[in-house]
Amino acid sequence: MSEQLVFDRPQSVIDRPTHYCPGCHHGVAHRLVGELLDELGVAEDAILVASIGCSVFLYNYLNVDAVEAPHGRAPAVATGVKAARKDKFVFTYQGDGDLASIGMAEVLHAANRGENIAVVFVNNTVYGMTGGQMAPTTLIGQRTTTCPSGRCLEHEGAPIRMTEIIAGLGGATFAARASLNNVKNIRQAKKYLRKAFQCQIEKKGFGFVELLSACPTNWKLNPVDANERIKTEMIPYFPLGVFKDALDEGGAC
Amino acid sequence: MSKQPERIFVKGNEAVVRGALAARCKCFFGYPITPQNEIPELMSSEMPKSGGEFVQAESEVAAANMLLGAGACGIRAMTSSSSPGISLKQEAISYMAGSNTPAVIVNMNRGGPGLGDIGPAQGDYYQSTRGGGHGDYRLLVLAPATGQEAYDLTIKSFDLAYKYRNPVMILGDAILGQMKEAITPWQPEGIDDEAGRDWALSGAKDREKRLIKSLYLEEGALAGQNKNLQKKYEDMQSYVEYEEFETEDAELVVCAYGSIGRIAKSAVRNLRKQGHKVGLFRPITLYPFPSDALLALAKQGKKFLTIEHNLGQMVDDVRLAIRTVADSDFAPIYPGNLPIPEDIEGPVLEWLEGK
Numbered sequence: 224m225s226e227q228l229v230f231d232r233p234q235s236v237i238d239r240p241t242h243y244c245p246g247c248h249h250g251v252a253h254r255l256v257g258e259l260l261d262e263l264g265v266a267e268d269a270i271l272v273a274s275i276g277c278s279v280f281l282y283n284y285l286n287v288d289a290v291e292a293p294h295g296r297a298p299a300v301a302t303g304v305k306a307a308r309k310d311k312f313v314f315t316y317q318g319d320g321d322l323a324s325i326g327m328a329e330v331l332h333a334a335n336r337g338e339n340i341a342v343v344f345v346n347n348t349v350y351g352m353t354g355g356q357m358a359p360t361t362l363i364g365q366r367t368t369t370c371p372s373g374r375c376l377e378h379e380g381a382p383i384r385m386t387e388i389i390a391g392l393g394g395a396t397f398a399a400r401a402s403l404n405n406v407k408n409i410r411q412a413k414k415y416l417r418k419a420f421q422c423q424i425e426k427k428g429f430g431f432v433e434l435l436s437a438c439p440t441n442w443k444l445n446p447v448d449a450n451e452r453i454k455t456e457m458i459p460y461f462p463l464g465v466f467k468d469a470l471d472e473g474g475a476c
Numbered sequence: 477m478s479k480q481p482e483r484i485f486v487k488g489n490e491a492v493v494r495g496a497l498a499a500r501c502k503c504f505f506g507y508p509i510t511p512q513n514e515i516p517e518l519m520s521s522e523m524p525k526s527g528g529e530f531v532q533a534e535s536e537v538a539a540a541n542m543l544l545g546a547g548a549c550g551i552r553a554m555t556s557s558s559s560p561g562i563s564l565k566q567e568a569i570s571y572m573a574g575s576n577t578p579a580v581i582v583n584m585n586r587g588g589p590g591l592g593d594i595g596p597a598q599g600d601y602y603q604s605t606r607g608g609g610h611g612d613y614r615l616l617v618l619a620p621a622t623g624q625e626a627y628d629l630t631i632k633s634f635d636l637a638y639k640y641r642n643p644v645m646i647l648g649d650a651i652l653g654q655m656k657e658a659i660t661p662w663q664p665e666g667i668d669d670e671a672g673r674d675w676a677l678s679g680a681k682d683r684e685k686r687l688i689k690s691l692y693l694e695e696g697a698l699a700g701q702n703k704n705l706q707k708k709y710e711d712m713q714s715y716v717e718y719e720e721f722e723t724e725d726a727e728l729v730v731c732a733y734g735s736i737g738r739i740a741k742s743a744v745r746n747l748r749k750q751g752h753k754v755g756l757f758r759p760i761t762l763y764p765f766p767s768d769a770l771l772a773l774a775k776q777g778k779k780f781l782t783i784e785h786n787l788g789q790m791v792d793d794v795r796l797a798i799r800t801v802a803d804s805d806f807a808p809i810y811p812g813n814l815p816i817p818e819d820i821e822g823p824v825l826e827w828l829e830g831k
């Protein structure tokens with residue numbers, strides 16, 4: 224019987240080791256993006272707008288044109304890229320500090336304008352790159368280096384549910400939340416990402432997918448326990464699912 | 477008989493828009509702030525007409541970052557604002573400078589600091605000519621004094637942005653932006669819309685992928701990038717523009733730029749009528765600064781009085797230019813006051829009496 228290769232590196236993903244910590248989900252998210260760029264046939268038209276965070280080096284891992292945006296500004300930079308090159312496939316990839324804190328205005332307004340771009344949002348409940356400080360998505364009671372006794376509702380406010388906010392905006396066409404903690408959820412994540420990308424390909428507007436992701440290093444957990452934490456602590460607060468899907472209705476207006 | 481070139485009667489803000497359209501600007505990103513509102517307002521209707529894109533951004537922060545995105549694609553793109561908004565654009569301007577991204581930024585300078593007022597001022601000279609944001613970088617800075625120059629220099633700014641792959645700032649003020657006068661539009665020839673063909677982002681089809689970035693973490697990489705930028709700024713030094721008026725026999729040369737330079741010209745005319753040997757030196761490029769031309773005047777033994785609509789900023793560059801042979805005195809026009817020729821004639825006469 225001849226051997227059959229059933230799993231390989233997507234063409235759009237460059238063959239090099241990543242700088243990510245063991246158990247980090249950025250690599251999984253990168254791969255999903257790479258697979259879809261290939262499957263949807265948009266890799267040669269793709270322009271990545273990289274953000275500031277652990278994933279800033281995404282441009283070293285994906286074989287596509289890229290520009291590096293200042294912290295939080297990726298949706299604004301992507302707006303400019305799309306204005307300049309309407310025929311290209313433009314997407315951002317942002318962490319929760321980047322998107323939900325310093326870049327809140329940029330993502331909301333890009334979504335609300337119905338920019339024909341896709342946003343991949345990696346929520347790991349901390350500022351990973353700078354050493355695990357509190358993020359707008361840090362859960363109540365979660366300890367970080369800037370809330371060492373745990374995030375407190377009275378003092379720091381409640382964690383922000385971005386997908387629900389995006390879904391509430393007129394310009395958003397697709398908004399969904401998935402998780403990368405197990406194979407089943409990863410497959411669901413890919414389906415959502417495909418839809419978000421499809422919005423742009425069909426010129427139907429803003430596609431947004433939040434990916435609940437592990438940061439074992441800053442959570443001070445091993446990778447297996449980090450996956451478990453997503454299930455027991457994150458998903459109950461950040462429910463998975465589609466929060467808006469206007470793709471079949473011809474897009475948002 | 478050849479046709480007379482058509483003249484139009486417009487505000488400086490409109491002259492900037494007309495110049496940008498003639499230069500085939502294809503993307504404009506704006507945000508309202510007085511005294512530059514006519515620029516985004518007019519762009520909102522004119523950009524779509526010429527097949528371009530207009531976006532009213534959610535903030536100046538976002539507008540400048542949109543500019544970064546469009547510039548990275550090698551498209552002729554522009555933003556405009558006035559002082560408080562320009563402060564907000566500094567983040568993206570620094571990234572553009574750090575990633576060799578061409579773009580045009582217009583500042584119709586108003587009074588500061590803080591919210592200041594909506595009248596003319598020149599308080600943003602340092603910010604414009606020293607980079608303005610974080611890091612060691614420079615912008616090309618052009619300072620028009622008239623509506624016609626606003627038109628001409630806007631056209632030129634796009635060429636320069638692409639020639640040097642660098643952000644270019646047009647530094648006007650509320651006088652330039654708001655004053656209406658006749659200008660003669662003209663259409664530049666030979667614009668290269670594909671000037672970014674070797675580096676701009678367009679999708680990695682049949683070529684290596686491209687990356688526009690300012691992060692350099694590898695050993696020695698950032699030092700190399702800073703060296704490259706420095707080399708570019710040295711190359712830029714050959715591009716200077718200035719106006720000299722009645723300097724030949726002048727004992728005292730007034731140094732002033734932009735609208736104040738124009739008012740100073742009237743003052744020099746008035747003072748000449750009274751028999752005073754005064755002249756005007758008006759830098760048109762503020763960076764690079766026309767140091768050699770000033771030094772040449774200094775070497776002829778002339779004295780200098782710098783007058784600005786601020787508390788003394790360009791005077792530093794004048795002093796640096798002539799430091800080996802001369803010095804410059806300074807007279808401020810306070811931001812908040814609307815300048816008239818007497819504001820310049822006064823300090824000049826005082827200087828002449830006290831010499």
Ligand SMILES: Cc1ncc(C[n+]2csc(CCOP(=O)(O)OP(=O)(O)O)c2C)c(N)n1
Pocket residue numbers: 275276277278294317318319320321322345347349350351352353358
């Ligand atoms: C204007 C600005 N402020 C702060 C920083 C420092 N900084 C770099 S990455 C980062 C946080 C990124 O966290 P997140 O977006 O959650 O992504 P992660 O690293 O967790 O993937 C911060 C605050 C910066 N680069 N620029």
